[in-house]
Amino acid sequence: MSATPGTDHDTARHALLTMWTIRRFEEAVDDLFARGLMHGTMHLSIGQEASATGACLALRTDDAITSTHRGHGHCIAKGADLTRMMAELLAKETGYCRGRGGSMHIADTATGNLGANGIVAGGIPIAAGAALAFKMRAEDRVVACFFGDGAANEGAFHEAVNLAAIWKLPVVFICENNKYGMSFSTEKSFAIENISERAAAYGIPGTTVDGNDLDEVYGAVSAAVDRARAGEGPTLVENVTYRWKGHSKSDKNLYRTKEEIAEWRAKDPILRFEARVKESGLLTEEEVQLIRTQAMEDMRAAVREANAAPDADPSDLLDAVFARA
């Protein structure tokens, strides 16, 4: 856990670099895909950087996360290696999953990332189970469980939140409400105002924050992490945010207006944080420019190194199905 990003120089620098790194990584993926240099599909988190970054700032390295199909940001914010991520997306042997998983299945044991997930709500019961293990072993570790608004209507969400509540498990449920489950808006898919209201049904605290405000996200998740670490059980934190890009490559944006997208672009979480820390004098304009440059250079280096790596090797596909004793 770090000092509040909006008031501490080093934390602010780290947070801004993380957000720019996520943005540049996602833009690079978008570009590589558009140019036919990347295979498969991907789900970009441009516009949601403050949610992943603010939440992970509230965690220790030995805390765990579970992530989603839109998971690049969580992965980077928890400390993953950019080159290995990019190598995975570019179908290389040096990728996190040796080309077996791709964008939706990156995990990183070194940073406690238990994995992105291709199934909506698939990671939520897994997060509860990891938290159960931590509690049974009396370790003071916490699990942050990321999922989207769509997942809150899956049975897995309700079963897992209930289990975590009755067993007071050290888990923070972080709902990234980006307004759409693919094309279906939250106005249509929920009869409640805030998804965090669902916490009451399980007897746990729930809170809704501006997910594009890094300090707000950090504050809410920190409080929830403290509560979890103290043995007081789970919290549901809803980060209200927006994805600028489509759901995935097939998205033609038929379900929302250009005006709506423009409105949310104006609430850019990175520029908002930059303006705040410059205004308060926490970071100078020069420092901000250096951070932007470093994010771009880090991403370019990752693409370069990943491109030079050997392609994923099909020779031992069957050997990898089962783990060996």
Add this chain to the structure above:
Amino acid sequence: MSSTQTSTSADLGTDRVITYSEAVREAIGQAMEADDRVFMLGEDIGVYGGAFGVSGDLYHRFGAERIRDTPISELGIVGAAVGAALVGMRPIVEIQFSDFTNQAMDQIVNQAAKIHYMLGGAMSVPMVLRAPLGSGTGAAAQHSQSLEAWFAHVPGLKVVMPATAADAKGLLLSAIDDPNPVIVLEHKLLYRTSGPVPEEAVRVPLGQSAVRRRGEHLTIVGTGVMVSRALEAAEVLAADGIDVSVIDPRTLTPLDDAPIHEDVSRTGRALLVQEAPGHVGFTAELSARIAESPTIYRLLAPVRRLSGLDAPIPYAPQLETASVPQVADIVESAKTLVKES
């Protein structure tokens, strides 16, 4: 891999006889004593002792933390087991009836089975899911299915069907040791059956068929409750001068088919028996393996499959009995097969 016969006291080196459910309980108890990472999750496994009485007194021995009663949330509890396994625990989930695994299929099929492979080997899911399967209790269509072929069709899952008390213990111990998700399907009619079981924690390896009986004229292959039915049928057939082998693969995945090829090549006849519906079932896989190998040249008659009806399991006792192979059906099929050739 060599096959073994493990159905008699002499083979097992013990005279101690306990029930199948006691054997399962003993395996769990010994695994929990030996390894703090092992714990159990399931519905009514605590004070209640399990719907089929399998967990019994484990709650009193190990306490509520490790014999963990859960709400009725199959998807949640299987997912919790996956998560706990990912961070180093060795959970054993009891699903009250194997039919209820349908509630948890995402966690079994999309998560547990695939995580090791999908993550390029970075993590594994060492968990056991135990569940009673099969008909014969008048519980009708949603409490009586045999879904083993579903699980066996998913790469990444190991599938175990113990037929004897000794195997119920020995295979479960191996399943708990295994670094992969293992589905252990226990036939409900076997829980009260008894047999010799070693007191020590003797492992029966996964992927080793058992030859339960060796005969000259015909090879019967079956798993679970069909093993004891085939052995009973063998006695009836012996009185008619028909001498049969009975082979129990014990684990569907990994499958040790060498003893089947070897025995069928010798007898020239194969009768493949299962309680599950025949259409696209496990015995269809066995039949294909015979057809795809030189074993086919040794056949004196076409392979014969005897399966449950391609219908849900009905309630009325006479309808339920008529829906799955009984001893008399095995006898009749065996006689027909021998007479045909």
